[in-house]
Structures are given as structure tokens and as C-alpha cells.
Amino acid sequence: MTSETTPVALAPGHDEHLTAAIESAGGVLVSLADAQVLVWAGGVDDFPTDLPDAVEWVALKLAGIEEFMAAGLIDDRRTWTNASGFYAENVAEHALALLLAGPRQIPAAVTSRWDKQVIDTTIRSLHGSTVAIIGAGGIARSLIPRLVACGAEVIAVNRSGRRVDGARETLPADRVAEVWPRCDHVVLAAPSTAETRHLIDASVLAALPDHAWIVNVARGTLIDQAALLRAVRAGEIAGAALDVTDPEPPGPDDPLFDEPRIIVTPHVANPASGLTRTLAPWVAENLRRFRAGEELLSTVSPDSTY
Secondary structure, rough: OOOOOOOEEEEOOOOHHHHHHHHHEEEEEEEHHOOOOEEEEEOOOOOOOOOOOOOEEEEEEEOOOOHHOOOOOOOOOOEEEEOOOOOOHHHHHHHHHHHHOOOOOOOHHHHHHHOOHHHHHHHHOOOEEEEEEEEHHHHHHHHHHHHHOOEEEEEEEEEEOOOOOOOOOOHHHHHHHHOHHHEEEEEEEEOOOOOOOOOEHHHHHHHHHOOEEEEEOHHHHHHHHHHHHHHHHOOOOEEEOOOOOOOOOOOOOHHHHEEEEEEEOOOOOHHHHHHHHHHHHHHHHHHHHHHOOOOOOOOOOOOOOO
């Protein structure tokens, strides 16, 4: 490892957590014009479109960078990393909370004021259930041990079908249709792509058991929300817990808010208020790797779909 510091630009503004991470890993903060590395803590709208040639690596704070891809900002002139997997523990914890709250009828109990007969007869336990995780990446690897601790078994679905540790079974994405009648609940953790748009549609909802809950901690576009609302109202499934919606946020009169068997949380599985605090150790590790000439974590390329 070089003993010299590495010039790093942190933009679009100062952040104490990222600053400390950069400096702890041998970086020194400089302007973008003088930087070898850009740590970008903003979104796509104000991203600099003409990066200096001296910038060798750009670290983006987001896991889902579809907008950066669509804007053509990811080039092959430098290394790019996103935050894929960096927030997995936060998101897995929230997914588990939603998956417990729904089948255990927590929202209904809060609003019904001791309607014991109705609540008591509709509660289902995770123990002994089968949970399908669609998009079995970092979030799944964090969520599976939590589900297993609750006595559930997991069917994991990923692109390749490569085995996911802790899952009872792993299937490739082209066999996802086999999963719906075999699971009790579904957790969506897949990226937003053309292939995953409305992955959960009317036909899937009809194939799920009527006691199923769907938890979405990925992207709102994975679900046909109109079909979901119809299915919940008709009793085709038991309910849904959504941390993401389409559009986001929903309008104030969106019927999702009025359906008692649909839980909506405001995209807080990975709270924005604590995002840079969670990201900071990963930035430090990647900067250490960069300085040592090692492979960086969570690299992306211009031909990636997400």
C-alpha cells in the first residue's frame, strides 16, 4: 500500500460520516478537479456530467442506480461502484418486521380495539411456513438467518439458480412460476428491470395461497398495484406490506392507504437519515482496497441492467 494520501472529492456536500471514513482509510479531501476518487453522496439530477480524466473511481451511495444507467452516466473510462449489499442488514430487519406484522395481525389489532375473535382466528405464524425470496442477493443473505430463527424455511430465487446459503432450495429466475403455489409468503428484493416490471401480476396473485402476504422492500414497479388491491379486497391473498410503491410517494387519496390489509411504510427500510452512517465503513473498506490495488466491492459496468 502506498504511504501517500489519495485525493478524494466528496460531493455534492460535506458529510461527517463519509469524511471520517475517507480520512481513516488514507484519503484526503480535495476538489473534484484535483481528485483521483469521487464519492458521490447525491442523486442523478446534479451529478457532474463531465468528470475529469484523473478520476479513476466513482463511488455512488445508492444500491439501485437504474437512473444513473438510464442517463448514460456509467462509462468504461473508470471504475464505478454502487452500494449493493451495503444496506442489507437494515433492509432485512425491516422486511422481517413487516413479515411478522402482517401475518400476526399487528395493524389490525392496533386499530380494532380488542376484537379478539377476529384477530385470534386470522393470525398465522412464521414457524413452519415457507417464504419465497425473489432476488436472492445481499438482502436475502441477511434475511434468511432471521427467517430460519423464526422457524421458517426459504425458497430463494436468483438469476442463475446458484445455491444460496441457508435456503432450503434455490431456483433460477426462469423457474419463478414454480414458486408461487409452493410458498406461504413472498419477499421481493429484486432490482427494477424491464424483466421484473409487474412481476407480481394478477396471474401470480391467483396462484398464491389465500393466506399469503407479500412484502416488497425492493422497487414499487415489481408489483401491479391495481391487481394487488383487487386481490387483497377479494381475499385472494391475505395482505401486503409495502415499503416501496409505484408511484412513490403515493397520492394522498391512493386507495392503498384505505385498505386495512395493506401496510405501507414510507421507504424507510434503509432510512435516508442514517444512510451515510451505514455507508461509511464500506467507503473506507473500498478506499483501502483501491489504495492497495485490490478488487473493489460492488463494481458496476456500463452494460449492467441495474
